[in-house]
Each structure stands twice: as structure tokens, then as C-alpha cells.
Amino acid sequence: MNADIEKLLVAQKIDKERLQLVQNLEKGKIKTELDRASQTIDNSKNSLLQLESDAKMLQDNYQKFSKIISDTLTQIEKAQNNHSEDPDLYDEFLSKLTKLESQLADIERRIIQKTNLFKTTSMEGAKASAMLKNISKMYEEAQKAVAPKIQAMEQQFNEKVQGIDEKLLAKYRAIRKSKGSDIKDVVVPLTVDNRCQGCFMDVPSALVNKIKTDGWVTCDECGRIIYQ
Numbered sequence: 001m002n003a004d005i006e007k008l009l010v011a012q013k014i015d016k017e018r019l020q021l022v023q024n025l026e027k028g029k030i031k032t033e034l035d036r037a038s039q040t041i042d043n044s045k046n047s048l049l050q051l052e053s054d055a056k057m058l059q060d061n062y063q064k065f066s067k068i069i070s071d072t073l074t075q076i077e078k079a080q081n082n083h084s085e086d087p088d089l090y091d092e093f094l095s096k097l098t099k100l101e102s103q104l105a106d107i108e109r110r111i112i113q114k115t116n117l118f119k120t121t122s123m124e125g126a127k128a129s130a131m132l133k134n135i136s137k138m139y140e141e142a143q144k145a146v147a148p149k150i151q152a153m154e155q156q157f158n159e160k161v162q163g164i165d166e167k168l169l170a171k172y173r174a175i176r177k178s179k180g181s182d183i184k185d186v187v188v189p190l191t192v193d194n195r196c197q198g199c200f201m202d203v204p205s206a207l208v209n210k211i212k213t214d215g216w217v218t219c220d221e222c223g224r225i226i227y228q
């Protein structure tokens with residue numbers, strides 16, 4: 001095996017441990033709760049906006065109906081002043097007025113409902129904000145706690161890869177950077193039937209030959225570093 005690959009394999013083991021630490025933090029309980037609290041806050045913000053626009057519409061309707069009622073009352077007054085004796089006219093006004101008042105009461109009820117909902121949603125949002133603050137602090141502390149370990153591992157990695165082919169190292173770093181912990185190994189062996197052990201695609205014979213001369217190639221399919 002190529003000596004640089006040998007060094008890189010040792011370094012890769014350390015790199016994987018480092019990634020595991022990062023992953024524990026990213027997929028851990030604190031992060032999950034942090035994401036959940038952020039989601040709750042976003043949801044309540046959206047609900048509050050919706051409630052505000054609903055309330056605005058109801059207020060407009062309330063004003064509209066109030067105006068119609070006052071106009072109707074004016075009409076009744078006018079009819080009275082004109083000494084209208086038509087009882088049907090009064091009945092008509094009265095029934096119109098009753099209907100309008102019931103509609104107004106309904107709007108009022110809905111305004112109260114929306115107001116109450118607004119209050120509870122605001123309270124939930126405030127609670128989630130307070131929680132988010134606490135969890136953020138916990139998350140920061142967890143990050144701080146693990147930071148020195150991660151740093152030490154990065155340093156160990158750098159020591160292990162000292163002196164190896166720069167092109168090979170740059171390839172490794174680029175793949176790790178783009179794939180993160182989505183892939184376990186960046187450096188993989190060629191299988192006995194000439195496949196890449198990362199993606200299990202056939203490696204063309206020209207590349208297999210290149211592995212024999214150069215010690216490694218990058219996989220055409222997945223970009224991993226293949227050695228033999």
C-alpha cells in the first residue's frame with residue numbers, strides 16, 4: 001500500500017471520531033429541542049399575523065354594520081317625524097334592525113374569540129422564546145464543552161497527514177468538506193472484483209492500472225479516494 005494512503009487511513013480514523021462528536025451535538029437532544037422551540041416561535045408568529053389580519057377584517061365589518069344600523073335608525077326617526085302611519089313600514093324597519101343587531105353581536109363574539117386566541121398565542125410564543133433562550137445557552141455550553149476535543153482531533157489529524165502528497169490531502173479535505181458525515185469513509189479500498197467500496201460501482205481498468213502506478217485514484221462515480 002502507498003505510504004501516503006497508509007498515513008491518510010490513520011488520519012481518517014481520527015477524522016471520523018471528530019465527525020462523530022460534531023454529529024452527536026447536531027443530532028442530540030439539545031439541538032432537537034432547540035429546533036422545536038424555533039419552529040414553535042415561527043408558527044406562533046405566523047398565527048399572530050393571521051389573527052391580526054382576521055381581527056382587522058372583523059373590525060371593518062363591525063364598523064360597516066354599525067353604520068347601517070345608525071342609518072336605519074335615522075330612517076325610522078324620519079318616518080316618525082313625517083307621522084307615517086304605515087304599520088308595515090315599522091315592521092319592516094324593526095325586522096331589519098333585529099337582523100342587523102344579531103349580525104353585529106355575531107361579529108362582536110368573533111372579535112372576542114380572535115382576541116382571546118391572540119392572547120394565548122402570544123403567551124405561547126413568549127414561553128417558547130424564553131425556552132429558546134435557555135436551550136440556546138445549553139447548546140452553546142455543549143458546543144464549548146466539546147470544542148477543545150474537536151480542536152485536539154483536528155490537530156492530531158494534521159500531525160498524521162504531515163508530509164503526504166498535497167494533491168491527495170486536498171482531495172480528502174474537499175470531499176470531507178462537501179459530504180461531511182454523509183459518507184463514512186473518504187478513502188476506500190478497491191474491492192477484489194474492481195469496484196469502489198464506497199459506491200460499489202465498477203472501476204474502469206484504466207483507473208485500476210492507475211491505482212497500481214500512483215497508489216490511488218478518485219472514483220468517477222462518487223469522488224472517493226480509492227486505493228489498493
Ligand SMILES: [Zn+2]
Pocket residue numbers: 196197198199200201219220221222223224
Ligand atoms: Zn465510488
